[in-house]
Structure formats: C-alpha cells, structure tokens
C-alpha cells in the first residue's frame with residue numbers, strides 16, 4: 001500500500017501488500033501545519 005500526503009501530494013511510504021491501493025495521510029510539514037491550525041481553532045473556541 002502506498003501512503004501519500006493528502007496536502008502536498010508527496011509520497012511518504014510504501015508498505016508491503018495491497019500495492020494497488022493508495023492511502024492518504026499527512027507528511028511531517030503538513031501535519032505540523034495542520035496541528036498549528038487546529039490549535040488556533042481551539043483557542044478561538046475556548047473564549048465562548
């Protein structure tokens with residue numbers, strides 16, 4: 001199975017078996033960016 005970043009499209013990993021399947025995840029830079037965005041959203045929501 002191939003693992004591809006859903007954000008930038010970078011290939012991250014290839015796992016044995018199911019070689020015709022593609023799984024989507026986030027690479028490290030995109031993951032950190034997404035975590036920062038979630039943090040910001042959480043902070044915005046805490047005041048209410």
Ligand SMILES: [Zn+2]
Pocket residue numbers: 005006007008009010026027028029030031
């Ligand atoms: Zn990425």
